[in-house]
Amino acid sequence: MMTSRRKFTPEEKAHIVLEILKEEKSVSQLASEHGIHANVLNRWKSEAVQNLAQLFVDDRKGITKMKKDYEQKIDALYAEVGRLTSQLSWLKKKSGL
Numbered sequence: 001m002m003t004s005r006r007k008f009t010p011e012e013k014a015h016i017v018l019e020i021l022k023e024e025k026s027v028s029q030l031a032s033e034h035g036i037h038a039n040v041l042n043r044w045k046s047e048a049v050q051n052l053a054q055l056f057v058d059d060r061k062g063i064t065k066m067k068k069d070y071e072q073k074i075d076a077l078y079a080e081v082g083r084l085t086s087q088l089s090w091l092k093k094k095s096g097l
Helices: 009-022 026-035 039-052 050-055 060-095
Strands: none
Touching: 009 026, 009 039, 026 039, 050 060
Protein backbone atom coordinates (compact mmCIF):
# COMPACT_ATOMS: atom_id res chain seq x y z
CA MET A 1 0.00 0.00 0.00
CA MET A 2 1.41 3.34 -1.06
CA THR A 3 0.99 6.46 1.03
CA SER A 4 1.23 9.95 -0.39
CA ARG A 5 3.82 12.38 0.89
CA ARG A 6 2.69 15.26 3.02
CA LYS A 7 3.30 18.66 1.54
CA PHE A 8 3.92 21.66 3.74
CA THR A 9 3.34 25.21 2.67
CA PRO A 10 6.19 27.69 3.09
CA GLU A 11 4.22 29.31 5.91
CA GLU A 12 3.96 26.00 7.77
CA LYS A 13 7.66 25.35 7.31
CA ALA A 14 8.52 28.83 8.55
CA HIS A 15 6.34 28.39 11.61
CA ILE A 16 7.98 25.07 12.48
CA VAL A 17 11.50 26.44 11.91
CA LEU A 18 10.70 29.39 14.17
CA GLU A 19 9.68 26.92 16.86
CA ILE A 20 13.01 25.15 16.41
CA LEU A 21 14.93 28.42 16.65
CA LYS A 22 13.10 29.44 19.83
CA GLU A 23 14.54 26.26 21.43
CA GLU A 24 11.58 25.91 23.80
CA LYS A 25 11.21 22.30 22.66
CA SER A 26 13.75 19.88 21.26
CA VAL A 27 13.81 18.97 17.58
CA SER A 28 12.69 15.43 18.42
CA GLN A 29 9.68 16.77 20.37
CA LEU A 30 8.68 19.01 17.47
CA ALA A 31 9.19 16.14 15.04
CA SER A 32 6.81 13.91 16.97
CA GLU A 33 4.25 16.73 17.38
CA HIS A 34 4.14 17.53 13.67
CA GLY A 35 4.72 13.99 12.42
CA ILE A 36 7.91 14.90 10.57
CA HIS A 37 11.25 13.14 10.74
CA ALA A 38 13.87 15.00 12.78
CA ASN A 39 16.31 14.96 9.84
CA VAL A 40 13.81 16.88 7.73
CA LEU A 41 13.43 19.49 10.46
CA ASN A 42 17.19 19.83 10.79
CA ARG A 43 17.46 20.29 7.02
CA TRP A 44 14.75 22.97 7.05
CA LYS A 45 16.54 24.72 9.89
CA SER A 46 19.91 24.67 8.13
CA GLU A 47 18.35 25.97 4.89
CA ALA A 48 16.66 28.78 6.80
CA VAL A 49 19.86 29.76 8.58
CA GLN A 50 21.89 29.65 5.33
CA ASN A 51 19.38 31.81 3.46
CA LEU A 52 18.74 34.24 6.30
CA ALA A 53 21.14 36.81 4.84
CA GLN A 54 19.02 36.98 1.66
CA LEU A 55 16.27 38.70 3.65
CA PHE A 56 18.46 41.77 4.03
CA VAL A 57 19.82 42.01 0.48
CA ASP A 58 18.95 45.24 -1.29
CA ASP A 59 17.80 44.04 -4.70
CA ARG A 60 16.78 47.41 -6.10
CA LYS A 61 19.59 47.26 -8.68
CA GLY A 62 18.29 43.93 -9.96
CA ILE A 63 14.76 45.24 -10.14
CA THR A 64 15.92 48.39 -11.94
CA LYS A 65 17.81 46.30 -14.50
CA MET A 66 14.78 44.06 -15.07
CA LYS A 67 12.57 47.11 -15.54
CA LYS A 68 15.02 48.65 -18.02
CA ASP A 69 15.21 45.38 -20.02
CA TYR A 70 11.41 45.14 -20.03
CA GLU A 71 11.03 48.70 -21.30
CA GLN A 72 13.59 48.09 -24.06
CA LYS A 73 11.72 44.97 -25.12
CA ILE A 74 8.41 46.86 -25.20
CA ASP A 75 9.99 49.65 -27.30
CA ALA A 76 11.40 47.07 -29.73
CA LEU A 77 7.99 45.41 -30.05
CA TYR A 78 6.25 48.74 -30.70
CA ALA A 79 8.85 49.51 -33.37
CA GLU A 80 8.19 46.12 -34.99
CA VAL A 81 4.42 46.71 -34.93
CA GLY A 82 4.92 50.12 -36.55
CA ARG A 83 7.17 48.67 -39.24
CA LEU A 84 4.73 45.86 -40.02
CA THR A 85 1.79 48.28 -40.11
CA SER A 86 3.54 50.52 -42.60
CA GLN A 87 4.49 47.51 -44.75
CA LEU A 88 0.89 46.31 -44.70
CA SER A 89 -0.47 49.69 -45.73
CA TRP A 90 2.13 49.90 -48.53
CA LEU A 91 1.15 46.42 -49.77
CA LYS A 92 -2.54 47.33 -49.69
CA LYS A 93 -1.87 50.49 -51.70
CA LYS A 94 0.23 48.65 -54.28
CA SER A 95 -2.22 45.79 -54.70
CA GLY A 96 -5.18 48.12 -55.16
CA LEU A 97 -7.23 46.91 -52.18
